[in-house]
Amino acid sequence: MPRFSTLLTTALALATFPTLAQNAALNARIAKLAAQEESKVVAWRRDIHEHPELGNQETRTAGIVAAHLKKLGIEVQTGVARTGVVGILRGGKPGPVVALRADMDGLPVTETTGLPFASQVKTTYNNQPVGVMHACGHDTHVAMLLGAAEVLSQVKKDLPGTVKFIFQPAEEGSLPGETGGAKLMVQEGVMTNPKVDAIFGLHINAQTEVGNLRYRATGEMAAADVFSIKVKGKSAHGAYPWLSVDPVVTAAQIILGLQTIISRQTELTRDAAVLTVGMVHGGVRNNIIPEQVELTGTIRTLDKDMQQKLWADVRRVATGIASSAGATAEVEIVNYTPVTYNDPKLTAQMVPTLRAVAGATNVQEQKAVTGAEDFAYFQEKVPGLFVFVGGMPKGKNPADTAPHHTPNFFVDESGLTLGVTTLATLAADYLGAKR
Known part of the structure; x- marks a missing residue:
């Protein structure tokens, strides 16, 4: 029997936000464009994976991001919270402002995946020699958000509002004594000029099968x-x-x-x-x-x-x-x-979008996670929704996959297109529903 919270979420969304259905034609275009971007998104991911950078040191990654956003005609700010990049895409019609966020930093982990694009980067961390690796999938987050920026830039005349792309440094933390990450971005005004009305973010999950999306209303991460x-x-x-x-x-x-x-x-x-x-x-x-x-x-x-x-x-x-x-x-x-808190009203509004993108049976409400995410700092300022996207090969047992933050961490790249589509469609549907 479905959980009461799930039934309530669905009913509230259908009753209160019928305008989402009006975006069907635009969403179909977004899905088609996202599929066309797949090889480009995979290439970005592999390049960034091979050249990981620790928190507040993401200069190469930020350079790639800024250059591509400028190429798309998006307004770009660099050096935000040290190495962060912010892009502003103004739609063809007036409306609210929605933000999409990706984190850029790697971890002090020595990679042992054996992938042809595996990281060979070495560093010293806390006075110990160690490798640097994208062992939590932030490389995929950057690639998916770049893909979403490219897709949305191609449909901007149909967007009633503005999309702000936030490429954040140091989600995994700063060195002792340093402020960084989402907290510093908020302190430096990333949620203003223009003022953000809602924010969405994704996280790849190596224990969730590709093609699936997971979320939880209210407290999602600790x-x-x-x-x-x-x-x-x-x-x-x-x-x-x-x-x-x-x-x-x-x-x-x-x-x-x-x-x-x-x-x-x-x-x-x-x-x-x-x-x-x-x-x-x-x-x-x-x-x-x-x-x-x-x-x-x-x-x-x-x-x-x-x-x-x-x-x-x-x-x-x-x-x-x-x-x-x-x-x-x-x-x-x-x-x-703080707690990563998915605003209940915003979650109810956007669950139909998730189901439309991935298919109703591929969207699940999950239990809370004791991992943490500094996306929470953005959610303290405006309503936000944080969603997990599947990165585990189809048919694989989650118990047989390497956990996040480990040397064998692996992501099935066939799941990235769903991430691109989800980010772009969440933005378009939110703006469309606010007309």
């Missing part, structure tokens, strides 16, 4: 918080631990204590939550008990009340365990990314 715990004790020779207040042992006890926050202190029937310690730093020699150990990790939540509860729990557990050992714990928690 807020991501970064916590740091400095456990301070007393140093001593490793042979005489009774002379110390051992921050290593205390830190280990804190790590175990933190795990009980999720397993024993969090009402997971309300919503998912995750707490992970990802880094442990301390000590310089095997027989010296250090004065300090630092723990760093992430908190993921889909609900603001639960987020605040977990923050308080982390502080209570860390300081309490440290105190019981005669040590101290300094806790710092920073919100890195």
Whole structure:
């Protein structure tokens, strides 16, 4: 039996937004043009994949984007939030402004796919030698948005409004101490001049079969918080631990204590939550008990009340365990990314578009994801919809595919045309519905 939320979404869309059907002829043209762009989109993707760049360093990628947008006659701004590019396409008729966004940065991952266009780029990240790879599909996002820009530029006289193309740097984060990504783009005014009324974005998914689209109204992806715990004790020779207040042992006890926050202190029937310690730093020699150990990790939540509860729990557990050992714990928690929140009304409005583009049976409402996306910063300013597009070969088992952020991450390029069509049609239908 269909979920009530799905039925409600469909009914609301059909009742409130009948004008979407009026765009059928334009949408057919968009689909045809997108299919004609397939080889070009694949070529862009492979070129960008072979030459990945880390966050705030995407100068080559930005150059490709800016050059092509200018070639299409689109107004271009460069150097936005360091390396970002913004294009403005003014339609043939007056109307609202809709934004489409793609992220451009790669990851500090050494590629092992063996693809003929695999990355050979090397760098140093956090003082460690490592490769650079598009291990999350941002290369496909850039290629799909370039394709959508080309398609929409060919039908611009029929667009009642303006399309803003946002090519964003540093979605995966900036180096410590740097502001970047969507947050900096918003701070620099990317949602104004002209003022954006709604925004759409896509993310390729390596565990979703090509031809499929997935979405979730309201909280779709988790807020991501970064916590740091400095456990301070007393140093001593490793042979005489009774002379110390051992921050290593205390830190280990804190790590175990933190795990009980999720397993024993969090009402997971309300919503998912995750707490992970990802880094442990301390000590310089095997027989010296250090004065300090630092723990760093992430908190993921889909609900603001639960987020605040977990923050308080982390502080209570860390300081309490440290105190019981005669040590101290300094806790710092920073919100890195808010919840990726798909506006319910906008989602209801655009679900018929998704179904028209991919086919009704190929559009599914999914469960929430504990990964995070800084697309959320745009959604804090205007209604937004973020959709996942399939990138897994047909017939493959998701369990047999490499996850995102891993050296073998793979995308089936036959799914890119659907992404191009989806982006362009979302823009055209939104503008058409606002006439």
